[in-house]
Amino acid sequence: xxxxxxxxxxxxxxxxxxxxxxxxxxxxxxxxxxxxxxxxxxxxxxxxxxxxxxxxxxxxxxxxxxxxxxxxxxxxxxxxxxxxxxxxxxxxxxxxxxxxxxxxxxxxxxxxxxxxxxxxxxxxxxxxxxxxxxxxxxxxxxxxxxxxxxxxxxxxxxxxxxxxxxxxxxxxxxxxxxxxxxxxxxxxxxxxxxxxxxxxxxxxxxxxxxxxxxxxxxxxxxxxxxxxxxxxxxxxxxxxxxxxxxxxxxxxxxxxxxxxxxxxxxxxxxxxxxxxxxxxxxxxxxxxxxxxxxxxxxxxxxxxxxxxxxxxxxxxxxxxxxxxxxxxxxxxxxxxxxxxxxxxxxxxxxxxxxxxxxxxxxxxxxxxxxxxxxxxxxxxxxxxxxxxxxxxxxxxxxxxxxxxxxxxxxxxxxxxxxxxxxxxxxxxxxxxxxxxxxxxxxxxxxxxxxxxxxxxxxxxxxxxxxxxxxxxxxxxxx
Amino acid sequence: xxxxxxxxxxxxxxxxxxxxxxxxxxxxxxxxxxxxxxxxxxxxxxxxxxxxxxxxxxxxxxxxxxxxxxxxxxxxxxxxxxxxxxxxxxxxxxxxxxxxxxxxxxxxxxxxxxxxxxxxxxxxxxxxxxxxxxxxxxxxxxxxxxxxxxxxxxxxxxxxxxxxxxxxxxxxxxxxxxxxxxxxxxxxxxxxxxxxxxxxxxxxxxxxxxxxxxxxxxxxxxxxxxxxxxxxxxxxxxxxxxxxxxxxxxxxxxxxxxxxxxxxxxxxxxxxxxxxxxxxxxxxxxxxxxxxxxxxxxxxxxxxxxxxxxxxxxxxxxxxxxxxxxxxx
Numbered sequence: 001x002x003x004x005x006x007x008x009x010x011x012x013x014x015x016x017x018x019x020x021x022x023x024x025x026x027x028x029x030x031x032x033x034x035x036x037x038x039x040x041x042x043x044x045x046x047x048x049x050x051x052x053x054x055x056x057x058x059x060x061x062x063x064x065x066x067x068x069x070x071x072x073x074x075x076x077x078x079x080x081x082x083x084x085x086x087x088x089x090x091x092x093x094x095x096x097x098x099x100x101x102x103x104x105x106x107x108x109x110x111x112x113x114x115x116x117x118x119x120x121x122x123x124x125x126x127x128x129x130x131x132x133x134x135x136x137x138x139x140x141x142x143x144x145x146x147x148x149x150x151x152x153x154x155x156x157x158x159x160x161x162x163x164x165x166x167x168x169x170x171x172x173x174x175x176x177x178x179x180x181x182x183x184x185x186x187x188x189x190x191x192x193x194x195x196x197x198x199x200x201x202x203x204x205x206x207x208x209x210x211x212x213x214x215x216x217x218x219x220x221x222x223x224x225x226x227x228x229x230x231x232x233x234x235x236x237x238x239x240x241x242x243x244x245x246x247x248x249x250x251x252x253x254x255x256x257x258x259x260x261x262x263x264x265x266x267x268x269x270x271x272x273x274x275x276x277x278x279x280x281x282x283x284x285x286x287x288x289x290x291x292x293x294x295x296x297x298x299x300x301x302x303x304x305x306x307x308x309x310x311x312x313x314x315x316x317x318x319x320x321x322x323x324x325x326x327x328x329x330x331x332x333x334x335x336x337x338x339x340x341x342x343x344x345x346x347x348x349x350x351x352x353x354x355x356x357x358x359x360x361x362x363x364x365x366x367x368x369x370x371x372x373x374x375x376x377x378x379x380x381x382x383x384x385x386x387x388x389x390x391x392x393x394x395x396x397x398x399x400x401x402x403x404x405x406x407x408x409x410x411x412x413x414x415x416x417x418x419x420x421x422x423x424x425x426x427x428x429x430x431x432x433x434x435x436x437x438x439x440x441x442x443x444x445x446x447x448x449x450x451x452x453x454x455x456x457x458x459x460x461x462x463x464x465x466x467x468x469x470x471x472x473x474x475x476x477x478x
Numbered sequence: 479x480x481x482x483x484x485x486x487x488x489x490x491x492x493x494x495x496x497x498x499x500x501x502x503x504x505x506x507x508x509x510x511x512x513x514x515x516x517x518x519x520x521x522x523x524x525x526x527x528x529x530x531x532x533x534x535x536x537x538x539x540x541x542x543x544x545x546x547x548x549x550x551x552x553x554x555x556x557x558x559x560x561x562x563x564x565x566x567x568x569x570x571x572x573x574x575x576x577x578x579x580x581x582x583x584x585x586x587x588x589x590x591x592x593x594x595x596x597x598x599x600x601x602x603x604x605x606x607x608x609x610x611x612x613x614x615x616x617x618x619x620x621x622x623x624x625x626x627x628x629x630x631x632x633x634x635x636x637x638x639x640x641x642x643x644x645x646x647x648x649x650x651x652x653x654x655x656x657x658x659x660x661x662x663x664x665x666x667x668x669x670x671x672x673x674x675x676x677x678x679x680x681x682x683x684x685x686x687x688x689x690x691x692x693x694x695x696x697x698x699x700x701x702x703x704x705x706x707x708x709x710x711x712x713x714x715x716x717x718x719x720x721x722x723x724x725x726x727x728x729x730x731x732x733x734x735x736x737x738x739x740x741x742x743x744x745x746x747x748x749x750x751x752x753x754x755x756x757x758x759x760x761x762x763x764x765x766x767x768x769x770x771x772x773x774x775x776x777x778x779x780x781x782x783x784x785x786x787x788x789x790x791x792x793x794x795x796x797x798x799x800x801x802x803x804x805x806x807x
Binding site: 277 | 494518519521522523524525534536537538539540541542544545547630727742758759762767770776
């Protein structure tokens with residue numbers, strides 16, 4: 001048998017200039033933070049990329065004051081068309097500096113360069129372009145003839161799509177006329193700080209965007225600050241609940257985009273080869289660090305064996321390793337903490353009697369790595385069928401009838417997304433109608449677009465991001 | 479019901495010598511139609527996305543050098559023009575033997591592909607090289623002739639010296655649902671081929687849908703085709719990556735189900751090294767490395783070889799030469 005070995009094809013990191021120290025971005029300037037700086041690490045190599053300032057309560061207060069001043073004096077009163085011009089400018093700058101953003105995102109997060117290059121950065125730019133167009137058309141948002149911005153938005157985002165989640169938060173907020181104080185995740189702050197440079201480059205008025213780095217305490221300071229009008233959070237359900245509690249009883253409005261345990265339902269009349277691709281993309285995209293990941297495969301019993309065999313063959317071709325290599329499909333796990341969490345749940349899955357399968361192949365010695373993993377013989381009672389793993393771990397369950405598929409798919413405390421695979425259009429529509437999930441994909445998975453609202457049911461949170469519906473989170477009716 | 483397994487995949491080995499699971503599906507028109515229509519559908523958007531994704535693999539340095547040589551060894555160097563002459567065929571044969579006159583380490587191609595009346599000329603010019611002589615037959619490219627004429631065409635080409643026959647299926651019959659007619663014709667052609675290998679051209683540009691491509695692939699394999707081939711090169715679109723993807727899935731599934739390995743030949747429209755490498759990546763990751771061999775994969779092409787040679791020279795010398803550094807035919 002001939003072996004076609006792909007030679008290493010690393011993306012050059014020379015386009016990125018790393019600094020030894022990164023400050024907070026407040027009122028248009030980079031400044032030191034009051035806290036003890038954090039180190040941000042490349043999860044694929046354990047190399048320290050730089051020291052990042054940590055914002056204290058006082059730093060957050062400065063940022064909120066700057067945002068308030070900018071809202072009252074500059075951004076709020078600005079002609080909507082002019083706000084749109086700034087957003088278009090930011091979008092173009094993101095495109096111009098796309099390679100720099102992609103490489104930096106991959107260094108800081110561990111995701112494959114193909115994903116940061118082809119998904120994260122282009123989608124982030126697309127969100128700014130889309131919302132730039134809305135800036136002077138808000139009277140068509142369905143919120144009355146002259147909807148008004150809320151004021152200062154405090155936004156806390158996760159580490160799985162650092163730049164893209166920033167774009168999902170910042171673009172609609174600014175388009176609607178709000179100003180923002182954004183807290184990136186502690187393990188992935190670098191692209192947000194590069195975005196701050198883009199704001200400077202675009203001559204965005206000082207204080208419109210403020211970025212305060214740090215860990216949980218900094219995030220709490222942002223959420224609990226008395227002069228914040230709106231809180232938007234994407235992250236774990238556990239932290240989301242804490243935020244909901246702390247916001248309760250205040251005037252702040254709140255949107256939460258939390259965890260998920262999505263069902264990817266494959267019927268026996270599915271386009272099998274494409275379903276296999278969709279299942280792989282659904283759970284191994286971004287190492288499974290995706291809140292809407294298709295982590296529960298529900299497959300009709302009549303095609304279970306062949307689907308699992310095809311899936312295993314396909315997973316055997318996934319290339320796990322150096323995220324900067326342009327042929328890598330699965331990169332590094334973002335942090336040792338997340339890796340420990342994945343290992344713990346996989347251990348529980350094995351202990352509960354599910355059959356674990358992983359492909360052959362070696363993992364790199366340094367860094368945080370976990371092999372693509374498939375559990376079969378999983379039942380709805382297993383922890384790995386109920387808890388969000390947030391890693392490259394798929395649980396395979398079976399069903400016999402469409403009713404059973406719907407019942408099992410909905411049997412979760414989450415409700416963010418779901419997938420349906422069938423060549424029968426009427427079945428897709430009937431099943432989608434019964435699924436309690438914010439996004440239902442048909443014969444595809446993990447497709448994102450700024451025009452399409454995204455958000456959850458139940459413990460996956462509330463509020464929508466993207467599309468006309470998403471503007472609602474940043475506007476009040478006139 | 480008919481999606482089948484890879485015997486090498488864990489858990490479901492297929493015993494060698496297992497009875498042919500599909501022996502009776504051609505017992506009647508109704509049975510054959512039910513079988514072909516029961517093959518899993520192909521989602522167009524998903525198949526095209528997968529093909530595009532495989533096209534983004536980055537094949538550099540040593541991998542590229544290996545891929546270029548492998549691709550050269552898979553070329554069916556083709557001339558199918560009304561103006562073909564014995565002289566042109568001999569010139570093509572000379573190029574097939576020694577694609578790069580300046581570099582003896584360059585592999586020779588797999589076959590020379592001509593019209594049937596020139597098969598003897600090609601055969602003589604290629605004697606002793608191991609390069610095969612392929613001839614198109616069965617009223618190529620339209621296939622619009624009676625079965626007697628088509629079979630005579632095949633016998634004539636084989637008698638003339640062809641060791642590979644590239645036939646066209648009756649697309650009219652296929653599209654009107656007369657699958658058994660098409661099947662019977664392939665069986666008859668296979669018989670007329672004798673020892674010659676049979677490549678079955680589906681003319682996917684006329685079948686239009688990926689579902690039809692999958693059905694035609696299974697039909698051709700069940701009828702005994704040694705290769706399934708995308709196109710004549712006379713219809714646009716000819717070979718595309720998603721079509722090749724569907725056909726590679728078909729041969730992979732067919733081997734898993736029957737133990738019989740069938741080759742794949744995309745033809746027409748593949749002109750650049752980049753395109754050829756995308757196909758090699760697709761073979762590697764879809765059908766598997768077993769197909770990375772001229773016995774199981776061919777490129778039907780004429781101008782592709784020149785680009786492969788130019789890229790090969792570039793890798794060796796570090797600079798691009800030019801069209802005068804490859805021989806014209």
